[in-house]
Amino acid sequence: MSYIVDFKTVSTIGLESSPVADALAGLRANEARYFKTKYDHTFTVEPAEEASEVVDWVHRILREEREIVIASRPLEATAFQVENIKMAYVFYESGLSINVMYTLDDGKRAVGFKLSDGMEVPEELAERFKFARQKSKLAGTIRGSFFVIKNEYGAL
Structure with missing residues (x-):
């Protein structure tokens, strides 16, 4: 059953098993607000x-790109297109959010990692990435990092 993420009334629906459920819900709402504001896209997860x-x-x-295997259990995911960009998101029980951005016309592709406020950097990412901090009214302090995708993986 899909769930439309409400960024005005942040809810932990679907994320209750996470030890940082409130922060993860804020992170998810932050993404929903961004896509609604920038692209008028309704952010829906399953x-x-x-x-x-x-x-x-x-x-x-x-x-295939970095030999990374995420240890945490995925809770929710979504894939959609806004303008010329294919996006995919996975939200994990640990509080991690991973997104893949795949442009259709100029070949720009990247993987982004965001850590919910209060979670530790996952062991599988700790030695490989440095995480920058950003403040969010919905999510508190978000730490993020990314890498550029080198190979082709086709669109979902």
Whole structure:
């Protein structure tokens, strides 16, 4: 069952099992607000089990590009297109959010990592990435990092 993320009334629906559920919900709402404001896109997520194609695609990119395997359980995922950009998101029980941005016309592709306020950097990412901090009214302090995708993975 899909869930439209409300960034005005932040809810932990679908994220309750996370030890940082409130912060993860704020992070998810922050993403929803960004896409609504910039692209007039309604950010909708599904339970990870129902969005296995999205989760598998993101995990394949991580594994093949950087030999990264995320230890945490995926809770929710989504994939959509805004303008010429294909986006995929996976939200994890640990509080981690991973997004893949895949432009259709100029070949720009990247993986972004965001850490919910209060979570530790996952072991599988700690030695590989430095995380910059940003403040968010919805999510508190978000730490983020990214890497550029070098290979082609096709669009979802």
